[in-house]
Amino acid sequence: MSMTNSVEFIGAKIKIIQAANKSLESLEGCVINETKNTFKIKTNNQEEKTVLKQGAIFIINNQQIKGDEITKRPEERIKRKK
Numbered sequence: 001m002s003m004t005n006s007v008e009f010i011g012a013k014i015k016i017i018q019a020a021n022k023s024l025e026s027l028e029g030c031v032i033n034e035t036k037n038t039f040k041i042k043t044n045n046q047e048e049k050t051v052l053k054q055g056a057i058f059i060i061n062n063q064q065i066k067g068d069e070i071t072k073r074p075e076e077r078i079k080r081k082k
Contacts, residue, residue: 019051037053
């Protein structure tokens with residue numbers, strides 16, 4: 001299991017490198033919620049933005065992550081396989 005599959009993203013620092021919505025690129029902040037398909041981010045300007053994971057590339061905790069690789073419900077992603 002890769003690190004991206006077992007990590008909790010809520011509370012992590014995030015930067016959007018690439019997104020379908022180009023106006024969100026370069027956005028930085030903190031992940032305040034996560035669903036199967038989205039991150040909700042509180043920006044450094046205290047705004048809340050929702051970003052689709054699909055097709056996006058993020059830097060989370062200094063690690064580049066493709067949104068397509070983490071498009072799962074958080075509870076499914078962090079469960080350990082027995």
